[in-house]
Amino acid sequence: MRIGIDIGGTKTDAVIVDDSLVVRQHLRRPTGRGNVAVVDGAERIVRDLLDGVGATTGEVEQIGVGIPGVVDELTGRVRHAVNIGVAELELAAILGARLSIPVVVGNDVNAAALGASHLLDLHVPTAFLNLGTGLAAGLVVDGRVWRGARGGAGEIGHIPVDPSGALCPCGQRGCLETMASGSALARLWPTDAALPAVDLFERAEAGQQNAVAVRETVVTGVASAVRVLLLSTDVETVIIGGGLSNLGERLMRPLRETFERWGRTSPFLDSLDLSSRVRLLPPESPAAALGAALLDLRPLASAI
Amino acid sequence: MRIGIDIGGTKTDAVIVDDSLVVRQHLRRPTGRGNVAVVDGAERIVRDLLDGVGATTGEVEQIGVGIPGVVDELTGRVRHAVNIGVAELELAAILGARLSIPVVVGNDVNAAALGASHLLDLHVPTAFLNLGTGLAAGLVVDGRVWRGARGGAGEIGHIPVDPSGALCPCGQRGCLETMASGSALARLWPTDAALPAVDLFERAEAGQQNAVAVRETVVTGVASAVRVLLLSTDVETVIIGGGLSNLGERLMRPLRETFERWGRTSPFLDSLDLSSRVRLLPPESPAAALGAALLDLRPLASAI
CATH class of the missing domain: 3.30.420.40 (ATPase, nucleotide binding domain)
Incomplete structure (x- = not known):
């Protein structure tokens, strides 16, 4: 299974998908502000998704996170995510360590593009x-x-x-x-x-x-x-x-x-x-969260 | 060897390149107007290139042509090449038959892009x-x-x-x-x-x-x-x-x-x-003709 999280300026969407990329559960919550609230919120929503489908962290192949701001996709570091009060955050490292699941982080619009293209x-x-x-x-x-x-x-x-x-x-x-x-x-x-x-x-x-x-x-x-x-x-x-x-x-x-x-x-x-x-895009569709779950399905090329 | 021809509004550039993509010869001439002049001119410049390097048509793997207008790359048909007086022309079929060499035709700007990227x-x-x-x-x-x-x-x-x-x-x-x-x-x-x-x-x-x-x-x-x-x-x-x-x-x-x-x-x-x-682009460089010679070095994908 894979989990995708879209951390938006006001709300956070998260989905857990099975290996056929079918959404098993979708949760939506307000986004907290600041590093601590963002990481805690992401951890909480992952644990709640797992509880919801009766799965453990060991069953999750990876977590993808789409987030605004400047994202270094190689390191999973986020900077200048002004809307959510984050100046700099080692999101992939911290969230990955807390959950013992690999975390990849990408730009929120790119994640949404991938998810929307898949959804449609x-x-x-x-x-x-x-x-x-x-x-x-x-x-x-x-x-x-x-x-x-x-x-x-x-x-x-x-x-x-x-x-x-x-x-x-x-x-x-x-x-x-x-x-x-x-x-x-x-x-x-x-x-x-x-x-x-x-x-x-x-x-x-x-x-x-x-x-x-x-x-x-x-x-x-x-x-x-x-x-x-x-x-x-x-x-x-x-x-x-x-x-x-x-x-x-x-x-x-x-x-x-x-x-x-x-x-x-x-x-x-x-x-x-x-x-x-x-x-x-169909209203209320969790495109960005779904796209986040798909973020690295193919190797990242530098160019395309 | 490959031959590339760039048929521009005023001049026609042509190059013959070896298998290492090194330009063996480069010719430049005024472009004729109308279907007959365009095809005759292309045939002539190919034969002159071959004479120049002492090669025969049998040694040429393919000819690529870059040309303005609307190009159907699958058929090699050119339409609306207003600058050179061509309303419609089955360029690949006609030129290929005259020379017994496979001809591919592409948009001139795309050919130039490929050649310029290679040249630099x-x-x-x-x-x-x-x-x-x-x-x-x-x-x-x-x-x-x-x-x-x-x-x-x-x-x-x-x-x-x-x-x-x-x-x-x-x-x-x-x-x-x-x-x-x-x-x-x-x-x-x-x-x-x-x-x-x-x-x-x-x-x-x-x-x-x-x-x-x-x-x-x-x-x-x-x-x-x-x-x-x-x-x-x-x-x-x-x-x-x-x-x-x-x-x-x-x-x-x-x-x-x-x-x-x-x-x-x-x-x-x-x-x-x-x-x-x-x-x-370095002045006088035959980027478009070189790019035309490279036109199908990789299979054409529909998207990219």
Whole structure:
């Protein structure tokens, strides 16, 4: 058996899968902040998964962890995971020692890409576009994560697409992340609503003018991110996930309308078949945790 | 031995290489226009290469041809090679029958990418950024061309980076190709000079104000194309080739200055080490012809 854990900014997902990669159990909990809470939480969720399926640590081949921040995949060290209060943490070493199970650690978006591609049973080059607090993509080719030469493949959130766009915390202007991400929404649509994205899209559907304009920015950002992915990497499919993907059809309908509008003025774009190449990650699916469980099913190449 | 032919808009390059991939002879000629001239020219240059090294057709394992337009690599059919007056041509079948040598045909930019990566002896993921009449890139990973799912990987010329940019023939606005390509130059810097790019850069160096502004657009376009490639695919190295690359240091100096300026306001970009990851294709090197000779050294995967 294998265990996969996705440690997100707010919640932690964990799954235990059997040798056929079928999910035997899935647990979801709030993520603690800081090194101690993160490690304790990961240990606890592993032990609870094992109790749930009546297994022992000795039956687990490995644990994969997907986590935000800068991950050194060779050592399993995590740095700059700001959202969860972790400056530096030897996650693989510490968690592995506590449980006596080998632990591999990977970037959360890459793990989600692998899991999403597996969940949707895609056997084509695939990008997973994560619309979370930030915007980033993970790439999967031939069933493996393509990390790139320096681990930065898919970092499209900081590609600027408008010289007069908003200033991005990265120091550039008009980055895709300033248009279509949780942080973009917080800036563009300040609200006390429990679900700011739902609030925005509902008001836009009701015709509230400023909401329509902000939705246009967000949807154009998503569409532009898909265009960048298809034109640079030519993956067959882009799977949209992350918090904003919970908007479901609310997001997909205007997204398809945007692609259709683009196609009417650009035969070139029309020929790319954008709409049919975008899929939504099913809501609540534990893609990232599942992907974490699969993290090293194949040897890591430096390049792909 | 293998023969590689690069049929460009103005000139045709051809090389014959031995089994160690060493170039035995290199010929360069003007390209004819239309199906008959293209096929006759290819046959002629092959026979002249063979004469030059004293070899017969029977000693040639295969001929690879790199050509602009839409190439069906399975059949060797070329369509829409507008620059050379070819609407549709069964190039592999016809040339192969005339010479009794197997012929494979590939996209010219992909061939150049393969040849450039080989010439510079790079064993890392590499992009070849072709600044020709258009702007496009070819990607090489693990010594093979990465074509993408639909053969469109590296088509970054039609990624828009400025909503208020120039209208592109593709129907979009502000595409990278409208900033940094031969066609962009023709629009931005109309001149009777024999070498428009050299004219522009010389005048810019002399401080002519409108030339400085146009050069700024061109260089920003090149820099933006490099940024798109590194952030989406995370290749280790971008090799700049195509007509504009003949500007050499004239282009590279302001390009590095642009990266440095970007790095001063964006620690994120600074960390990407842009300047050190860009190389210039040595002028007059027969990269595309060499790459054409290598075109199928490894089996073509659909994805990569």
